[in-house]
Each structure stands twice: as structure tokens, then as C-alpha cells.
Amino acid sequence: MTVFAEALDDIALLRWYDGVGADECVGETPVDRFAADAARQARRAEQARPRAAPSPTARAAPSPPAPTAAPPSAATEGAAAAAARAHSLDQLRQVLEGFDGCPLKVTATNTVFGEGAADAALMVVGEAPGADEDRQGRPFCGVSGRLLDDMLASIGFDRSTAYITNVVPWRPPGNRKPTPAEVAVCVPFIERHVALIAPKVLLLVGGLAASTLLGATEGITRLRGQWRAHQPAGGQHEIAAMPTFHPAYLLRTPEAKRLAWRDLLAIKARLEA
Ligand code: URA
Numbered sequence: 001m002t003v004f005a006e007a008l009d010d011i012a013l014l015r016w017y018d019g020v021g022a023d024e025c026v027g028e029t030p031v032d033r034f035a036a037d038a039a040r041q042a043r044r045a046e047q048a049r050p051r052a053a054p055s056p057t058a059r060a061a062p063s064p065p066a067p068t069a070a071p072p073s074a075a076t077e078g079a080a081a082a083a084a085r086a087h088s089l090d091q092l093r094q095v096l097e098g099f100d101g102c103p104l105k106v107t108a109t110n111t112v113f114g115e116g117a118a119d120a121a122l123m124v125v126g127e128a129p130g131a132d133e134d135r136q137g138r139p140f141c142g143v144s145g146r147l148l149d150d151m152l153a154s155i156g157f158d159r160s161t162a163y164i165t166n167v168v169p170w171r172p173p174g175n176r177k178p179t180p181a182e183v184a185v186c187v188p189f190i191e192r193h194v195a196l197i198a199p200k201v202l203l204l205v206g207g208l209a210a211s212t213l214l215g216a217t218e219g220i221t222r223l224r225g226q227w228r229a230h231q232p233a234g235g236q237h238e239i240a241a242m243p244t245f246h247p248a249y250l251l252r253t254p255e256a257k258r259l260a261w262r263d264l265l266a267i268k269a270r271l272e273a
Contacts, residue, residue: 076188082098088196112171113165114165125202126206134171145247151247155267167209167213187212207246216243220245220249225243227266228241229241
């Protein structure tokens with residue numbers, strides 16, 4: 001890394017960072033990970049060294065310090081308890097903004113909650129915010145959001161009549177996929193979000209939204225185009241859900257747009273029936 005940094009000029013170095021997905025500054029001061037590694041190895045070697053048997057008067061070794069980060073299951077339980085306290089969208093937003101159990105929040109600029117009509121018949125759920133969404137604190141406000149707007153307009157909706165949100169409300173650094181542990185912590189919040197909106201139809205864009213809210217194991221190519229049911233956690237009526245391709249995928253694969261168009265027409269027909 002140091003060799004690279006010296007060899008490249010500043011612009012080239014920034015381009016390289018961008019290329020490898022390092023587009024966030026997560027600390028004010030640089031950390032020399034090689035030095036930290038060397039110290040860790042020295043500590044391990046010291047711990048592995050054979051020791052003299054303790055004298056009978058030696059005190060018991062202190063117990064190891066408690067882990068500082070909650071294990072995923074504890075964080076998920078905390079999320080479930082927090083989400084259950086929200087009885088309105090405003091309360092859910094407050095609860096989410098005050099929740100510190102997801103590590104993605106540390107690197108995100110904003111909590112991207114959701115927007116649209118609180119009584120929308122159609123609720124769109126995506127994956128996680130990207131760079132534009134993180135900056136503006138609004139879901140789907142970047143390039144793929146523009147395509148989503150067109151998709152919604154084609155069936156008579158816009159941002160004020162539909163409701164739009166994501167499974168994960170914090171941007172994963174470098175737009176990487178959220179890990180299963182990160183998703184697990186966010187599940188109680190998105191489930192509560194869906195229960196509070198209680199739409200007639202859920203449009204699940206992309207594989208993560210479909211697998212999270214349907215519990216499906218198939219990929220989005222198999223799932224899309226078929227009506228499924230989302231089972232709300234609080235025992236409310238199930239909600240009809242249509243999985244389809246994510247707009248970002250459609251931008252990369254325009255030939256798949258005709259299939260997404262079919263899925264949108266199926267939604268329109270269902271809502272008009
Ligand atoms: N992709 C998503 O899944 N959600 C957004 O809000 C933006 C891009």
C-alpha cells in the first residue's frame with residue numbers, strides 16, 4: 001500500500017481508491033494496519049510462550065474484557081425490541097435514527113428512511129442506499145431512482161402516491177452488498193415499516209428485498225413475475241408481493257426491461273381489479 005501511495009500521484013491514487021470501492025473516509029487520522037498486525041503477532045507469540053506453573057499464592061488471572069460490540073443476535077434482538085416500540089412512521093424514523101446496533105450506521109452520512117404516501121397502495125422496497133441516497137437522505141434519488149420513477153409513472157404512480165424505502169437504511173461502504181448479519185439487524189425495521197404502511201401490493205426490487213421479505217431462497221431471475229405473499233411479523237393480513245429486477249440491473253441489462261414491464265402491468269391490473 002505504501003509503495004503504491006508513493007508511486008502514484010494524488011489523482012491516480014484517488015482513482016485507484018475509487019476503483020477498489022474505498023470511497024469513504026472513516027477516520028480523521030490514518031491507521032498503520034501493518035504496525036497493528038506486527039503488535040498482534042508479538043502478543044500472540046508472547047501468549048504462546050510456555051510459562052512456569054503458577055505458585056499457589058498467585059492470584060487468579062483477570063477474566064477477559066467483555067466484548068465491546070454486541071454479537072449479531074443481541075443486536076437483532078435490540079432491533080426487534082426497538083422496532084416494536086414504533087406505532088407510527090414518525091416513531092419508526094426516530095427509533096431508527098437512535099439505533100446504534102448496525103455497524104453500517106457508523107460510516108453512513110444519513111439514515112435513509114423512506115418517502116411517499118403513508119397510505120400508499122403500492123410500496124417499493126429496494127436493497128440499500130447508494131452514494132446519492134446517503135448524501136441526500138432520500139431513497140432512490142440517483143440514477144437507478146430515475147429509472148424507478150419512470151417505472152412507477154408507467155403504471156400511474158409517483159413519489160407522492162407510492163411509498164419507497166429499502167431493506168437496509170444505511171449505505172454499505174463502497175456500495176458493497178450488505179452482509180447477512182447487517183441485513184438481519186435491519187429486518188425488524190423493514191418488517192415494521194411494511195406493517196405500518198400496510199400497502200395492497202409490495203414491489204420488491206432486486207434479490208435482497210425479495211429474499212428478505214418473502215423468505216425465498218431462489219434468485220430474482222426465478223422469483224420475478226410471480227405473485228408471492230409477504231407475511232407481516234405482527235400477525236396482520238398477508239400482503240401481495242411482486243418481485244422484479246432492480247432498476248440498477250435493468251440499466252445494465254436493458255433487454256430485461258420487457259420482463260420488468262410485464263411485472264409492472266401485473267401490479268397495475270391487480271390494483272385496478
Ligand atoms: N439502490 C437501492 O436499492 N436503493 C436505493 O435507495 C438506491 C439504490
